[in-house]
Amino acid sequence: MDAADLIWMNGEFVAWDDAKIHVLTHGLHYGTGVFEGVRCYDTESHGPAVFRHQEHVERLFQSASMYYMDIPFTREQLREATLELIGRNGQRSCYIRPLVYRGYGTMGLFPLDAPVDVSIATWAWGSYLGDEGKANGIRARVSSWRRISPDSLIPQAKATGQYLNSILAKIEAHKSGYEEAILLDDHGYVCEGTGENLFVVRGGKIFTPPLSSSLLDGINRRSVITIAEDLGFEVSERQISRAELYLADEIYCTGTAAELTPIREVDDHAIGTGKPGEVTRAVQSAFEDALHGRSDRYAHWLDPVPAEHFSKVAAS
Ligand code: PMP
Numbered sequence: 001m002d003a004a005d006l007i008w009m010n011g012e013f014v015a016w017d018d019a020k021i022h023v024l025t026h027g028l029h030y031g032t033g034v035f036e037g038v039r040c041y042d043t044e045s046h047g048p049a050v051f052r053h054q055e056h057v058e059r060l061f062q063s064a065s066m067y068y069m070d071i072p073f074t075r076e077q078l079r080e081a082t083l084e085l086i087g088r089n090g091q092r093s094c095y096i097r098p099l100v101y102r103g104y105g106t107m108g109l110f111p112l113d114a115p116v117d118v119s120i121a122t123w124a125w126g127s128y129l130g131d132e133g134k135a136n137g138i139r140a141r142v143s144s145w146r147r148i149s150p151d152s153l154i155p156q157a158k159a160t161g162q163y164l165n166s167i168l169a170k171i172e173a174h175k176s177g178y179e180e181a182i183l184l185d186d187h188g189y190v191c192e193g194t195g196e197n198l199f200v201v202r203g204g205k206i207f208t209p210p211l212s213s214s215l216l217d218g219i220n221r222r223s224v225i226t227i228a229e230d231l232g233f234e235v236s237e238r239q240i241s242r243a244e245l246y247l248a249d250e251i252y253c254t255g256t257a258a259e260l261t262p263i264r265e266v267d268d269h270a271i272g273t274g275k276p277g278e279v280t281r282a283v284q285s286a287f288e289d290a291l292h293g294r295s296d297r298y299a300h301w302l303d304p305v306p307a308e309h310f311s312k313v314a315a316s
Pocket of ligand 1: 195215
């Protein structure tokens with residue numbers, strides 16, 4: 001990976017190579033952590049700006065609270081720390097990874113006596129499913145693994161241990177020659193990708209599984225629903241069966257890492273013409289405009305990095 005200069009750990013800016021933890025860190029053993037994936041874009045209108053920053057910070061606090069973790073910083077402190085870190089790392093665009101985890105101090109499954117540690121890292125990271133995938137679409141398969149059920153875990157929390165589910169699906173997809181997995185929920189309805197929400201287009205209308213289908217309430221999902229509706233498309237949140245994927249005219253997925261990536265094949269069935277369709281292209285282009293600050297309408301989704309933080313690069 002592309003190392004940056006600094007990582008923020010529990011209130012301090014430390015050198016990238018010194019951002020280390022003890023092997024008896026609770027979260028390393030039991031997956032007791034929550035995190036976010038956020039991006040900063042070098043926007044045309046506002047310079048470097050974090051996309052929907054407040055929403056990501058809010059979801060981090062919600063994930064932490066669902067696992068009984070009290071974050072020892074305020075939302076505003078984490079937001080400020082992130083903006084300062086980006087500036088001090090001199091990164092005009094980057095991926096941002098805030099992490100809240102049970103630290104070193106106790107072992108065993110009762111976690112509430114372990115400290116809650118917080119770190120924020122930033123690094124340069126291209127689109128997760130590749131630029132070629134964003135342009136021409138990717139091939140996906142329906143996973144033999146089901147998305148974690150709300151009977152056992154909390155699908156709405158972005159918790160580290162929960163990602164073993166996505167990782168099994170990702171490995172299976174990769175080993176069988178596909179770029180991404182689509183997980184069904186515990187009732188057999190389409191849920192989401194390993195790190196993306198899904199949208200299906202049929203007859204000019206857009207469908208996406210509802211929040212009750214055990215999915216993560218993706219921030220890009222919300223953005224893309226708003227954008228598609230603003231473009232005049234009808235967007236419905238409803239259960240989607242596996243066969244509806246095969247019968248779709250178009251499918252695309254959204255996520256901070258993947259941005260908006262078309263899906264051109266599912267289980268070896270070409271979707272529509274086998275190329276990204278018109279609706280996908282229209283929504284993708286408006287979404288890219290929003291991310292890169294080319295759209296006044298969505299300018300309020302950008303949290304600009306104050307210029308003074310960039311001058312700290314030279315100073316430090
Ligand atoms: N689902 C899962 C399981 C994810 O990990 C992600 C990435 N955070 C998403 C959906 C998309 O969420 P967002 O748009 O907020 O990145």
